[in-house]
Every structure is written in structure tokens, then in C-alpha cells.
Amino acid sequence: MGSTMLAQVGRHTAKICIIFMLAVPALMSIKATRRPDDPNLTALPARPHTFQQLVEMPPKVTAWVSDHFGFRRQFIMADNIMRFYLFHEFPSVQLAYGQNGRYFMAAHAKTVGPYQAMTTVCGKGKANASTIPYLNKLFTTFHAAGMDPKLLVVASSPAVYPEDVPADLVEECTSTDTPPARVLASPELLPQARKSILYPLNEMREIRKTATLFPKTWFHWNGEGIDQVARLTLSHFFQTPLDQPPLKVRTYMGHSDLGHMVIGVKLDTELTEPDHGASGIKACYGADCYPEMPGVARVLGDVSRFHNPNAPKRRLLVISDSFGAKLAQWNARYYGEVEHFCTTHTYELNPQQVASMKSYIYRDRENTDILFVYHDGGAMYDVLLLGTQGILPGPAAPKP
Structure with missing residues (x-):
């Protein structure tokens, strides 16, 4: 009798375990109905009052359950860890597992095609139709205002480390016939704009042989190689003395700027940055500056x-x-004052703030060098346009 009951329990153990494993998260999901709505998660649909609303309920409830299922974050983390360490893949189209231990920002959104962020800066990429007209406008406007800015187009990691991209992209990313190169060669680009733009792809490919430009887990650049790009840029554009003593540096383990896209997987890497305090430089970051x-x-x-x-x-x-931001850190070696402004949020400035910003940043023109710094994806695909069109200077005041 006893052995028979034990046998029955044994046969149903798996069922019991599965029911228990699903019941606990399900109960937690029900508990979530009493919590305040999270704007980042699907809201619980309202009770239906018509037949049509009833028909539309199932997919809405499914979406709500998917976002509120108990232990959801833990399940996602477990899936991320398994796919990363066992299958060398990321669960998002936005990240790519490259070769030689390097990872890439593969797409700027979840709704675009595979490798979008990589192919747009490599050989098959094509700059937006608005790029050349805006570059012409940018430099023409500044020159009319009596200023002579320069633009550094930073080659991003797929173009700088083409041997590390996924195998089927190596040939495409090894090419030097990239969107910035074609823009610079275009007859539509005004000569005054062309001479004010530097795109040091070949030079960066040489620099990275002896110094880090992009850590293997990063989208943005970081490392002592940036100082060499700074020297190259300043010697190309400005009469800046380059005989300042090297900056002291600090090396530490830092979190990848891609890590937030794949919870549960650590993408830490060794970073090298200037130690401004030890170098006798006062550094300030953020609004209080x-x-x-x-x-x-x-x-x-x-x-x-x-x-x-x-x-x-x-x-x-x-x-x-x-x-x-990273280039400004290294430029502090060569200038008494370095002021850096990222234009990602300039569209949020009101008219009074725009006027205040323009008045401040374009002051003391005789003693100021102006350098625009945008990576190839930003310069070729309207990030430069959208970030700067609202802060272009007015024409120079007529001389008395």
C-alpha cells in the first residue's frame, strides 16, 4: 500500500514541481495589480464593456503578464547568462558578439536590421542626403560670423578594428571607402568645409596597434590612444604647442557602456584615463561646472x-x-582652458537658454579654438545636424 502511494507520488513529482514553479511567479503577478503603474511596462487593460473590447483583451493581457510575471528579471538574467556563456550570443539585435573577444553596438534600436550600427559606418554605408548640405552650411555660417571651427570625425570601432567584427562583415569593414571618406571626396562639399574636416581612419588603425582606442567591451572610445588622436588633430588644425609633459594616468576596472543592455552579464574591462589631479589640472564634470x-x-x-x-x-x-567627453580629458594637456559641451539635448533648450549658451560659448573668440567632435555615425546621420543647428552663431557685427 505504502509503496504504491510512493510510486504514484513519484510519477507525479515532475508535475508537482512544474505547477509549483509556475504558481509562485503567477501569484506574484496577481500581486502586481495592486502596485502603481510603471510607465516602462505594459499597463493592465481596463475591464471590457463591449464585445469588441473583449475580443481585444487576450493579447493585451498577454503583454501585461509578460511584463509583470513573477521573477521576470531573474528569468531574463538566466537566459542572458546562458546564451552569452554557452552560445556566445546576445539576446538583443543591438549587441553583436565579434571576434577576438570584442563586442559591438550592433544597432541603435531594437526595430532596425541586424548590424545596422556597424554597416552604416563601414563600406556599404551611405551618408544621409542632408549631410553635405549641412556641413556646407555649418562652416559657411561660422565663417560669416568670423570664426573658423574644425570638425574631427572619429572612426568608430567596427572601422578601426575590422578584424574583430563578425566574420561576414570583415571585408566590408576593412574597406577605407566609407561614408565619411566619400563625403570628403564629393564635389558637392565646399572646399572651405573639406579643409576643416579631419577623418583619421588610417591613422587610428595605426595608433590602435600600440595603444588602446576602444576597449573590447565598449561602444565609446577610451584609452591612452586618444592622446595620440588629440595630438594629430591639434597639429593638423591649430598652432597648438604639443611639448607639454604627458598626463599622469590611472588604470582601473570599469563597467562597459554596453552592459546596461544585457543584465546578468558582466562586461567590465580595464580602462585608462588621465589623472588630472596628479597632473596638476583642475577637472570638473556636470552642471556645477x-x-x-x-x-x-x-x-x-x-x-x-x-x-x-x-x-x-x-x-x-x-x-x-x-x-x-573623452577627447576633452586628453586635450587638457595642451590648453589652459578646455570647455566641453555635448549637444545631445540642445533641442530641449528654450530660446532664452539658447541665446545664453551662444553668448557664453562664443565669447573671447580671438583666444579660442573651436573643435567639433562627432563619431562617424553621428556626423554622417544627422546627429551633428540635430545637435548644432539651433546653436549656430549669427553673422559678425559690422565693423565701425
Whole structure:
């Protein structure tokens, strides 16, 4: 009798375990109905009052359950860990598992095709139709205002490390016939714009042989190789003395800027950055760096400022996308003042703030060098346009 009951229990053990494993998360899902709505998750649909609403309920409830199922985050983490370590793949189209231990930002959105962020900066990419007209406008406008800015187009990691991209993209990303190269060669680009743009793809491919430009787990650049790009840029564009002593550096383990896309998987890597304090440089990051225009700085967010009492007493204004912050750190070696402003959020400035920003950043023009810094994807696909069109300077005042 006893053995018979044990046998029956044994035969149903798997069923019992499965029911228990599903029941606990399901009960937690029911508990979630009493919590405040999370704007990032699907809302619980309202009770249906018509037949049509009833028919539309199942997919809405399914979406709600998918977002609120108990232990959802833990299940996602387990799936991410298994796929990463066992199958060398990411669960998102936005990340790519490359070769030689390097990972890539593969797409800028979940709704675009595979490798979108990589192919657009490699050989088959094609710059937006608005790119060349806006580059012409940018430099023409600044020259009319009596200023002579320069643009550094930073080659991003798929183009700099083509041997590390997924195998079927190696040939495409090894090419030097890229969107920035074709834009620079286009007869539609005004000569005054062409001479003010630097796209050092070949030089960066040489630099990365001896110094880090992109850590293997990063989308943005980082490493001592950036100082060499800074020297290359300043010698190409400006009469900046480059005989300043090297900056002291610090090396540490840091979290990847791609890590937030794949919870449960650590993408930490070794980073090398300037140690400004040890180098005698005052460094400041964030809105508090600009008490002259605190409202503007708070909106922009990604701003920084450096004062080097031992460098020539000249100012460098860096206007950029998210790649400018790291270069500004290294430029502090060569300028008494470096002021950096990322333009990702300039569209949020009100007219008064725009006027305040323009008045401030374009001051002391005789003692200021202006450098725009945008990575190839940003410069070729309207990030530059959208970030700077609202802060272009007005024409120079007529001389008395």
C-alpha cells in the first residue's frame, strides 16, 4: 500500500514541481495589480464593456503578464547568462558578439536590421542626403560670423578594428571607402568645409596597434590612444604647442557602456584615463561646472571643464556628441582652458537658454579654438545636424 502511494507520488513529482514553479511567479503577478503603474511596462487593460473590447483583451493581457510575471528579471538574467556563456550570443539585435573577444553596438534600436550600427559606418554605408548640405552650411555660417571651427570625425570601432567584427562583415569593414571618406571626396562639399574636416581612419588603425582606442567591451572610445588622436588633430588644425609633459594616468576596472543592455552579464574591462589631479589640472564634470549658465548646463548634462595652469593660456571649445567627453580629458594637456559641451539635448533648450549658451560659448573668440567632435555615425546621420543647428552663431557685427 505504502509503496504504491510512493510510486504514484513519484510519477507525479515532475508535475508537482512544474505547477509549483509556475504558481509562485503567477501569484506574484496577481500581486502586481495592486502596485502603481510603471510607465516602462505594459499597463493592465481596463475591464471590457463591449464585445469588441473583449475580443481585444487576450493579447493585451498577454503583454501585461509578460511584463509583470513573477521573477521576470531573474528569468531574463538566466537566459542572458546562458546564451552569452554557452552560445556566445546576445539576446538583443543591438549587441553583436565579434571576434577576438570584442563586442559591438550592433544597432541603435531594437526595430532596425541586424548590424545596422556597424554597416552604416563601414563600406556599404551611405551618408544621409542632408549631410553635405549641412556641413556646407555649418562652416559657411561660422565663417560669416568670423570664426573658423574644425570638425574631427572619429572612426568608430567596427572601422578601426575590422578584424574583430563578425566574420561576414570583415571585408566590408576593412574597406577605407566609407561614408565619411566619400563625403570628403564629393564635389558637392565646399572646399572651405573639406579643409576643416579631419577623418583619421588610417591613422587610428595605426595608433590602435600600440595603444588602446576602444576597449573590447565598449561602444565609446577610451584609452591612452586618444592622446595620440588629440595630438594629430591639434597639429593638423591649430598652432597648438604639443611639448607639454604627458598626463599622469590611472588604470582601473570599469563597467562597459554596453552592459546596461544585457543584465546578468558582466562586461567590465580595464580602462585608462588621465589623472588630472596628479597632473596638476583642475577637472570638473556636470552642471556645477558652469555657474555662468546653470540652466543650460543642467539641460545638456554631459558637460565638462578643465583648467591647466601649466599649459598655454588659450581656450579650446569642444562641441560634440557623446564621443567628445573623452577627447576633452586628453586635450587638457595642451590648453589652459578646455570647455566641453555635448549637444545631445540642445533641442530641449528654450530660446532664452539658447541665446545664453551662444553668448557664453562664443565669447573671447580671438583666444579660442573651436573643435567639433562627432563619431562617424553621428556626423554622417544627422546627429551633428540635430545637435548644432539651433546653436549656430549669427553673422559678425559690422565693423565701425
